[in-house]
Amino acid sequence: MKGRSQYLTDAPLRRRVTAATNKVESFNHFSQWVGFGNQGVIADIDPVGQEKAMKFNAVFTNVVISHNAPDIAGIVRQLLEEGWEIDPEDLAHVSPYLTDHINRFGEYSTHELCIRPEAYKTKPDADLTLLREQDPAATGFGQAA
Structure with a gap:
C-alpha cells in the first residue's frame, strides 16, 4: 500500500x-491512425498473420515518425536562422x-479522364510493298527451320 499512498501524496510523481x-x-x-484499414481490427484468425499485421503497423508507424522528426528539426533550424x-x-x-x-x-488526378484517345489507324504508316514483292524463298520466308 505504500506505493499507492506515495502516488497520491507525491504531486511531482503523479505529473x-x-x-x-x-x-x-x-x-x-497515432499507431491506430496509421493502421486505419478495417478500423484497426485484425481480421486474421491465424496468430502468425496477426503478428505480421502488428509488426507491419509498428514498422509503418515508425516510418511516419522518422519522416516527421527531420521535418520538425528542419523547421526548428529555420526558425533559429530567422532569429526566433x-x-x-x-x-x-x-x-x-x-x-x-x-x-x-x-x-x-482525374483531369486525364476527359482526354480522348486518338482514333485508331487501320492502315500502318510503314510501306510494306517491299516485303510483298520479295521472293519468300530467297529471304528465308517459307523455309522450315
Missing part, C-alpha cells in the same frame, strides 16, 4: 506518471505524431 501515460496513449492513437528564440522546454512538448500533412489515401 511524471501522467506525462508518461499521455505519451504512450498519444503513440497508441526557442526554449528547449517548449520543444519538449512537440510531438512527432503529426498527421495533418499526411494524405493516407493518396492523391489521384
Whole structure:
C-alpha cells in the first residue's frame, strides 16, 4: 500500500506518471491512425498473420515518425536562422505524431479522364510493298527451320 499512498501524496510523481501515460496513449492513437484499414481490427484468425499485421503497423508507424522528426528539426533550424528564440522546454512538448500533412489515401488526378484517345489507324504508316514483292524463298520466308 505504500506505493499507492506515495502516488497520491507525491504531486511531482503523479505529473511524471501522467506525462508518461499521455505519451504512450498519444503513440497508441497515432499507431491506430496509421493502421486505419478495417478500423484497426485484425481480421486474421491465424496468430502468425496477426503478428505480421502488428509488426507491419509498428514498422509503418515508425516510418511516419522518422519522416516527421527531420521535418520538425528542419523547421526548428529555420526558425533559429530567422532569429526566433526557442526554449528547449517548449520543444519538449512537440510531438512527432503529426498527421495533418499526411494524405493516407493518396492523391489521384482525374483531369486525364476527359482526354480522348486518338482514333485508331487501320492502315500502318510503314510501306510494306517491299516485303510483298520479295521472293519468300530467297529471304528465308517459307523455309522450315
